[in-house]
Amino acid sequence: MKHKKFTAVVLASLLLGFSVATLQFAQAAQKTLHIGIMSGEDEDVWRVVAANAAKHGLAIKVTTFSDYTQPNEALSVHDLDANSFQHKPYLDAQIKARGYRIVPVGFTYVQPIGLYSRKVKSVAALRDGATIGVPNDPSNEGRSLLLLQAQGLIALRADVGLLPTARDIAKNPKHIQIKELDAGIVGRAIDDLDAAVVNTDWAIKAGIRIPDERIAQEKVNGNPYRNFIAVNEKDVNAGWVRDLVESYQQPNVAAEILSVYHGATLPAWNGPAN
Numbered sequence: 001m002k003h004k005k006f007t008a009v010v011l012a013s014l015l016l017g018f019s020v021a022t023l024q025f026a027q028a029a030q031k032t033l034h035i036g037i038m039s040g041e042d043e044d045v046w047r048v049v050a051a052n053a054a055k056h057g058l059a060i061k062v063t064t065f066s067d068y069t070q071p072n073e074a075l076s077v078h079d080l081d082a083n084s085f086q087h088k089p090y091l092d093a094q095i096k097a098r099g100y101r102i103v104p105v106g107f108t109y110v111q112p113i114g115l116y117s118r119k120v121k122s123v124a125a126l127r128d129g130a131t132i133g134v135p136n137d138p139s140n141e142g143r144s145l146l147l148l149q150a151q152g153l154i155a156l157r158a159d160v161g162l163l164p165t166a167r168d169i170a171k172n173p174k175h176i177q178i179k180e181l182d183a184g185i186v187g188r189a190i191d192d193l194d195a196a197v198v199n200t201d202w203a204i205k206a207g208i209r210i211p212d213e214r215i216a217q218e219k220v221n222g223n224p225y226r227n228f229i230a231v232n233e234k235d236v237n238a239g240w241v242r243d244l245v246e247s248y249q250q251p252n253v254a255a256e257i258l259s260v261y262h263g264a265t266l267p268a269w270n271g272p273a274n
Helices: 002-029 041-054 070-076 088-098 138-150 200-205 239-248 251-260
Strands: 031-038 058-065 082-087 102-107 114-116 131-135 169-171 177-181 195-198 214-217 227-232
Touching (some): 031 041, 031 239, 041 200, 041 251, 058 070, 070 082, 070 102, 070 227, 082 088, 082 239, 088 138, 102 239, 131 138, 138 195, 138 214, 195 200, 227 239
Parallel strands (some): 031 058, 031 082, 131 177
Antiparallel strands (some): 082 227, 102 227, 114 195, 114 214
């Protein structure tokens, strides 16, 4: 009888030791990824991504930023494994200015930039000499001016591409005054402006009512401003990159995007971004 009890105790100890070892091995095998995103609604989106990624053995650790210039700098010095906050024109401008070796690996969503006003209900109602605020970083200012051109408010030089500035305005029949402001401030200054071109995430943070206060929006089809996940060039073929992108491009993530952004941000993945 004592022999049987001893055997049972030994077996139980072995099983317990095996379970602990298995758990420790599983934890060791799990890869932790540090991802940089903008603070706000994206934090909810990435909670869903993290749950998906756990099935691939990936532990997602999110770092939030409030300044667009910081996530690429953190990625370039390997404080991050990836970031998710930007579109290609913005990254191209950052690469040109700072020499980053950062590449897109998978589309996330598109946030059609909008023209908002609390003084008029339509573009046609804007007064002669109206002051319109625009973000002052190169890609978003260019995006804003292209939107104003599409609405017939200004005409830009023909060869400006995606990065025009106010100096590229060739025709201005309504004598629009362009006021360049930080992307995070332009939405909050809307009461002091006749209208403002504001990125969707900043519009939400500024308390702008979407779509009630939106008087124009850039097109969605063929939009060159789809956001994506980006990594350092040396990591582009790593297995975890594929798993990370797959974890993002899922129906439950699409549903969360539509929910937290109140339909103002749209899932936009159709395969790899590069």
